[in-house]
Amino acid sequence: MIHVVIGTKAQLIKMAPILYYLQQRNIPYNYISTGQHKAKIDDILANFGLRQPDYALCEADDITSIQKMMTWSVKIIWRTIRKKKEIFRGDKEGIVLVHGDTLSTLLGALMGRIAGLKVGHVESGLRSFDLFQPFPEEITRLLTFSLAHYYFCPDDRAIQNLKRYSGVKINTVANTLYDSLCLSNHFPDVLPQSEIPSRQYSIVTLHRHENIYRQDALDRVMRLVEEISKTHFLLFILHKPTEKKIHQFNWHQRLVENTNIELRVRYDYFGFIQLIKSAEFVISDGGSNQEECYYLGKPIILLRKVTERHDGLGENCLLSEYSIERIKEFISTINDHQFSFKELDVKPSEKIIESCLPFAQV
Numbered sequence: 001m002i003h004v005v006i007g008t009k010a011q012l013i014k015m016a017p018i019l020y021y022l023q024q025r026n027i028p029y030n031y032i033s034t035g036q037h038k039a040k041i042d043d044i045l046a047n048f049g050l051r052q053p054d055y056a057l058c059e060a061d062d063i064t065s066i067q068k069m070m071t072w073s074v075k076i077i078w079r080t081i082r083k084k085k086e087i088f089r090g091d092k093e094g095i096v097l098v099h100g101d102t103l104s105t106l107l108g109a110l111m112g113r114i115a116g117l118k119v120g121h122v123e124s125g126l127r128s129f130d131l132f133q134p135f136p137e138e139i140t141r142l143l144t145f146s147l148a149h150y151y152f153c154p155d156d157r158a159i160q161n162l163k164r165y166s167g168v169k170i171n172t173v174a175n176t177l178y179d180s181l182c183l184s185n186h187f188p189d190v191l192p193q194s195e196i197p198s199r200q201y202s203i204v205t206l207h208r209h210e211n212i213y214r215q216d217a218l219d220r221v222m223r224l225v226e227e228i229s230k231t232h233f234l235l236f237i238l239h240k241p242t243e244k245k246i247h248q249f250n251w252h253q254r255l256v257e258n259t260n261i262e263l264r265v266r267y268d269y270f271g272f273i274q275l276i277k278s279a280e281f282v283i284s285d286g287g288s289n290q291e292e293c294y295y296l297g298k299p300i301i302l303l304r305k306v307t308e309r310h311d312g313l314g315e316n317c318l319l320s321e322y323s324i325e326r327i328k329e330f331i332s333t334i335n336d337h338q339f340s341f342k343e344l345d346v347k348p349s350e351k352i353i354e355s356c357l358p359f360a361q362v
Contacts, residue, residue, distance in 0.1 A: 002029045002356050003088055003096045005111060006053075007036030007104025009044060010288050013269050014123065015099050016048040017179035017349035023050065027353070027360050030054050030089060032111075034076055034104040043268035047190070048183060055087050076107050077114075084115045095120050095359040097352075098144065101137040109147035118359070120150035122352060123175060125158025126287075128308040135209060138308070152352050157310065170355050172348035175311075177291045179349045181273065181341075190270045196278055197262075202232050203275060204261075207239040208285040211303060215249050220322055221285070221303050222251050227324055228283065228301075228331070229260040235275065236263050281334055290317055297339035301327055315339075 004019065006012050022029045033041075033053035045052065057076050080087060088094070096112030098105045099122040112119040121144055128138050145151070149167045153159045154175045162169055204225055206212060211221045228234065236255065238246075246252045255261050267275065273292070276282060281299040282289060287309050293300035294312035301318050313319060316337045318330040330337065 001089070001091055001094045002027070002360050003032060003091070003094055003112070003117070004029055005032045005034060005096060005098050005104065005108030007034035007107070008102050009040050009269075010286075011099045011102065011104060012041060012044050013180055014176045014288070015097070016044065016050060016269075017176050017183060017347075018097070018122075018352055019050050020048050020183060021179075021347075021349050021353055025353075027357075029360075030091075032057065032087060032108075034058065034107055036102065036104045040266060040268055047187065047268055047270045057087070073103060073107060077110065080111045080114050084111075087111070088115045088117065092116060093359065094118070095150070095356055097122055097356070098148075099123055101126070101141045101144070103136075103140065105144050106140050106147075109144050113147055118149045119147055120152060120352075120356065121145070121148040122152045123154060124148065124151035125153040125161045125169075126308040127158075127161045128306050130306055133210065133306045134304075134308070150355065152348075152355070154348070155310075168355075170351065172351045173346045174295075174344055174348045175291050176348045176352070177288060178295050178342075178344060179347055180269070181292065181295050182347075184270050184273050187270060189274050190268065191274045195271070196275065197233070197235065199233055200280055201235050201278075202228075202281045202283065203279045204234050204236040204283045205239070205289060206283075206285050206303065207242050208304070211285050212242050212245045218245055218249050218251065222246070222255075224303065224320075224322065224324060224327065225261070225283065226254075226258065228327065229258055232260070232280070232331070234261045234283070235279075236261055237266055237272070237275075238263055239266060281331070281337075293317065295342050297341055299330070299334050299337040301330060 006015055031053045033056045035058040057079055095118040097120045098108035109119045131138050145165050151162050151167055151169045152172050153169055154172055159169045159171055212218050282293055283301045285303045290302055290309050291311045299316050301320055303320055305321050307319055320327050
């Protein structure tokens with residue numbers, strides 16, 4: 001059958017359309033949670049009308065430290081070795097779908113291999129060609145490529161990046177995130193009007209290891225945010241690791257006292273997208289946000305030196321390389337970097353499902 005291993009919120013958001021369409025078509029699937037993230041998972045499942053995981057490997061609070069991550073990883077591999085028949089329902093001929101570039105991606109691929117099943121990698125073939133930017137995601141991708149049998153790639157460039165790998169490559173034409181955004185349009189808004197500022201605003205969301213885990217790195221991005229806030233009102237949506245680090249590195253009070261910055265806790269997916277749609281622009285270091293803004297036609301300032309994604313570059317997306325001069329120039333022409341929602345004649349999630357049907361008990 002079709003097994004889907006998911007660990008993080010971002011993975012669930014991008015895999016939700018696959019689960020949703022499997023559910024709509026009454027195609028059985030086995031949803032396995034690694035437990036890497038816990039917060040907001042239930043909200044995202046509720047957004048898309050999806051059931052709880054069929055099997056939870058290691059329920060805990062969000063894994064936010066290296067020590068916790070190593071302990072958690074060992075537990076998952078040991079549990080898979082001991083209980084692979086139970087986890088994968090005795091299946092010997094199915095496929096295990098994993099997504100992206102997190103530790104859960106690599107663990108899911110290893111789990112599939114341990115169980116003797118085929119491994120399908122969704123959002124495959126993305127490369128920065130720099131092992132340390134982004135770190136550890138680039139290394140995770142390379143290891144996952146070596147374990148996969150099927151590669152579901154969002155474009156031709158991604159397929160070209162996989163030339164040395166012998167598995168089956170499928171061009172899904174776009175990212176499954178496109179389907180997530182389309183589905184969000186079919187559900188009612190989840191935020192009350194009071195949650196949306198009455199004044200013009202932009203959104204800040206930062207979480208990447210290279211931006212928050214060292215004092216100098218956090219100082220760099222926080223100073224950029226402060227500089228932008230001199231002329232724009234910003235909603236700063238806090239990821240848990242980011243919130244922890246701005247306290248640790250003495251930025252929290254400074255942000256609280258800035259009258260042009262409002263700190264907010266994370267939203268569920270549909271609520272966050274609702275906020276983005278009404279925002280002037282987005283400031284982020286996330287690849288998923290880059291993709292979302294590209295499909296939505298929303299300007300985005302990417303606080304990174306490199307990106308493995310090409311969505312929107314030169315159009316609505318500025319790869320800032322942390323240059324305040326480039327950022328100010330982009331903002332000064334912000335209206336030139338927005339466009340309408342991109343209407344595509346494809347559902348990437350359906351293409352993935354069609355490729356997996358030979359493994360499904362229908």
